[in-house]
Amino acid sequence: MLDEKLRTSFGKTFGKLSRTYDEVRPDYPEELVRDVIEISGVPSDGKILEIGIGTGKATRSFAEKDYEITALDISEEQMAIHACSDKRLTSQLLTLFI
Structure with a gap:
């Protein structure tokens, strides 16, 4: 299990890069999103658990298809970037890292 100091360090490192990443990383192609939905078998009214949301690039693609996402x-910095106001999205900072 990672200790709190290391977990905090990871969070800060990803946080420093988050704005730049979100600006330069292209959105996921629609075909990829469709493939993930098809392969996973998640129903159209299903729920998705996304671990490692980052800036929410993938999350937005699934939210646009009306999936409820946790x-x-x-x-914290990365999670602050994505659209937390979207009613289909529940966000939680991961404080326990195994």
Whole structure:
């Protein structure tokens, strides 16, 4: 299990890169999103658990398809970037890292 100091360090490192990452990382292609949905078998009214949400690039693609999403991450800065106001998205900072 990672100790609190290491978990905090990971969170800060990802947080420092989050704004730049979100600006330069292209969105996921629609075909990839469709493939993930098809392969996973998640129903159209299903729920998705996303671990390691980062800036929410993938999350937004699934939210646009009306999935209810619970998102976890270790970086407060990254989680602050994505659209927390979306009613389909529940976010939680991951404080226990194994």
